[in-house]
Amino acid sequence: MKTKDLRSSGTYVSLATSCDKNYPPEHIIDGNGETFWMSTGMFPQAFTISFPSPTEIADISLQSYNVKGLKIEKCISEEVGTFETLAERELEHTEELLQALKISLNTSTTLLRFTITSGYDHFVSVNEVHMSS
Amino acid sequence: MVKLRARCILVGDAAVGKSALSQMFRSDGAHFQKIYSMTAGVELLTKSVNVPNTSDSVELYIFDSPGREIFAEASEKMWGQPSVMCLVFDISSEASFSSCGRWLERVRAHCQGLQVPGVLVGNKSDLSSRREVETATAQEWAQSQGMEYFETSAKEMESCDAPFICLAQAFHTLYQDRLNTIQSIVSP
Ligand SMILES: Nc1nc2c(ncn2[C@@H]2O[C@H](COP(=O)(O)OP(=O)(O)OP(=O)(O)O)[C@@H](O)[C@H]2O)c(=O)[nH]1
Ligand SMILES: [Mg+2]
Numbered sequence: 001m002k003t004k005d006l007r008s009s010g011t012y013v014s015l016a017t018s019c020d021k022n023y024p025p026e027h028i029i030d031g032n033g034e035t036f037w038m039s040t041g042m043f044p045q046a047f048t049i050s051f052p053s054p055t056e057i058a059d060i061s062l063q064s065y066n067v068k069g070l071k072i073e074k075c076i077s078e079e080v081g082t083f084e085t086l087a088e089r090e091l092e093h094t095e096e097l098l099q100a101l102k103i104s105l106n107t108s109t110t111l112l113r114f115t116i117t118s119g120y121d122h123f124v125s126v127n128e129v130h131m132s133s
Numbered sequence: 134m135v136k137l138r139a140r141c142i143l144v145g146d147a148a149v150g151k152s153a154l155s156q157m158f159r160s161d162g163a164h165f166q167k168i169y170s171m172t173a174g175v176e177l178l179t180k181s182v183n184v185p186n187t188s189d190s191v192e193l194y195i196f197d198s199p200g201r202e203i204f205a206e207a208s209e210k211m212w213g214q215p216s217v218m219c220l221v222f223d224i225s226s227e228a229s230f231s232s233c234g235r236w237l238e239r240v241r242a243h244c245q246g247l248q249v250p251g252v253l254v255g256n257k258s259d260l261s262s263r264r265e266v267e268t269a270t271a272q273e274w275a276q277s278q279g280m281e282y283f284e285t286s287a288k289e290m291e292s293c294d295a296p297f298i299c300l301a302q303a304f305h306t307l308y309q310d311r312l313n314t315i316q317s318i319v320s321p
Contacts, residue, residue, distance in 0.1 A: 066311075
C-alpha cells in the first residue's frame with residue numbers, strides 16, 4: 001500500500017463552500033496536519049478533490065475538528081453532475097485532539113465530494129485528507 | 134479578510150415589529166411598512182455586515198419568523214441550526230415582553246447545546262408615552278440570559294442596525310476563538 005503525495009500528482013481542491021484566505025481549502029491536501037481549512041459558518045459545507053485522471057483509492061483518512069455528519073461521494077458523470085454515495089459517517093466529538101477517521105473506499109474516480117452536514121460547533125476544520133491505493 | 138455566514142433567527146410575539154425592523158435594516162432605512170402585514174411563513178432576508186474594527190464581514194441570513202402561534206410550528210422547521218438569534222418585543226406591550234422566555238426556549242431547543250449569541254430588542258421606542266416595559270427591567274433580564282439589550286424604533290429609523298451589528302460581532306468573536314482553539318491543538 002502506498003500513500004499518495006497529493007500535491008505532486010496534480011490533485012487539487014476544486015471547490016469549497018468556505019474560504020478564509022488564511023485557512024484556504026488547499027490546506028486540506030498540503031500534507032501538513034498543522035495547516036487546515038476552516039469553515040466560516042452554517043451547514044452544510046462541502047469541498048471537492050479533483051484528480052487529473054481516474055485514480056484508484058483504497059482507503060482514505062481524514063483529520064478534522066468538530067465535524068459531526070460527513071458524507072463522501074464520487075462523481076460518476078461530470079457533465080450531468082451525478083454522484084454516488086461511498087460513505088456516510090457520524091464522527092465522535094473530540095476535545096483536545098483532532099478527529100481521525102479512516103474509511104475503506106476501494107473505488108476509482110476523478111472527483112470526490114465531501115459534504116459536512118452538521119457540526120459539534122458553528123465552525124469546523126479539515127486539517128488533512130490522505131489517500132492510499 | 135474573511136466573510137462569515139450566520140443563520141439569524143428572528144422571533145417574538147406577533148406585531149412587535151420584527152418584519153419592520155429587519156426590513157429597515159435590510160433596506161438601510163428606505164422601507165417602513167405602516168400597515169401591518171402579518172408574516173405567515175418564514176421570510177428570508179440577507180445582508181452583509183462589516184465587523185467594526187476589522188476587514189471582516191458577516192453575511193446574515195435573517196429568518197423573519199411569524200409571531201402568530203398557528204404558524205409557529207411550521208416555521209420552526211425552517212430554522213435549521215441557528216448561528217445567532219434576535220428576540221424582539223414591543224416596549225408598549227408587557228405581554229410581548231413576558232413571552233420572551235418562551236421564545237428563547239424555543240430557539241434554544243434547536244441549538245443542540247451550542248453557544249448561540251443572542252440580542253434582546255425592545256422595539257417601538259417611539260411609543261414612549263405608552264411604555265409598559267422599563268428599560269432597566271428588560272436590560273436586567275437580557276443580562277441574566279447572556280444577551281445584549283437594545284431599544285429600537287423601526288418607525289423612526291432609530292438604532293435598527295445596532296442589534297444586527299452586535300450579533301455579527303459576537304459571531305466573529307466566536308470564529309476567532311475557535312481558530313485559536315484549533316491552532317493550539319495543531320501547534321501547541
Ligand atoms: N410605532 C411603531 N410602530 C411600529 C414599529 N415597528 C413596527 N411597527 C408597526 O407595528 C405593526 C407590526 O409590525 P410587523 O413588523 O409586521 O410585526 P411582526 O413582528 O413582523 O409581526 P408578525 O409577522 O405577525 O409576527 C405594523 O403596523 C408596523 O407598522 C415601531 O418602531 N414603532
Ligand atoms: Mg412579520
